[in-house]
Amino acid sequence: xxxxxxxxxxxxxxxxxxxxxxxxxxxxxxxxxxxxxxxxxxxxxxxxxxxxxxxxxxxxxxxxxxxxxxxxxxxxxxxxxxxxxxxxxxxxxxxxxxxxxxxxxxxxxxxxxxxxxxxxxxxxxxxxxxxxxxx
Numbered sequence: 001x002x003x004x005x006x007x008x009x010x011x012x013x014x015x016x017x018x019x020x021x022x023x024x025x026x027x028x029x030x031x032x033x034x035x036x037x038x039x040x041x042x043x044x045x046x047x048x049x050x051x052x053x054x055x056x057x058x059x060x061x062x063x064x065x066x067x068x069x070x071x072x073x074x075x076x077x078x079x080x081x082x083x084x085x086x087x088x089x090x091x092x093x094x095x096x097x098x099x100x101x102x103x104x105x106x107x108x109x110x111x112x113x114x115x116x117x118x119x120x121x122x123x124x125x126x127x128x129x130x131x132x133x134x135x
Contacts, residue, residue, distance in 0.1 A: 004036045005061055006069035006086075014069065014086060018120040027124050032073075039065060073127025075134055082127035093119045 004014070018024050028034050042065075045051075045058035057078030064070055069086035093116040 004034075004069055004071055005039060005042060005065045006036070014071075014089075017114075018116050021114070021117045021120075024117060024120055024124070027121060031128060032124070037061065071123065073124070073131060075131060079134060081130040081134060082123070084123055089119065089123070090116075 039062070042058040042062050046055050046062060048055050060078040060080055061072065061074070064072055064080045064083045066085045066087075070083055071086065071089065072080050072083040074080050
């Protein structure tokens with residue numbers, strides 16, 4: 001599952017860019033269940049003593065959350081196997097290869113012209129690879 005956690009109104013940039021990309025949508029539809037959770041909803045679920053399983057899963061999401069939006073690849077049991085904050089994601093997509101002075105290796109390869117699409121597809125594929133160690 002790929003999950004987005006955020007505050008109300010957060011994530012508009014993601015919804016209007018990478019989440020409208022055909023290659024991203026194809027990968028999400030093929031390998032993920034995609035969801036969006038508001039932090040307030042997760043906090044309420046975490047506090048719900050009547051449903052300890054759901055409370056535990058909400059807690060695992062909140063442990064990885066950083067403002068404003070956190071993108072996560074999560075197993076059905078709630079284990080977060082990969083995540084990135086939206087601000088860090090946007091920072092990565094703004095680095096042009098010729099400006100990569102620190103050698104961070106941000107590559108926009110994979111046949112995508114848009115760096116955010118390339119970076120998000122890479123994020124999803126890394127999440128799938130990391131999930132294999134749990135399965």
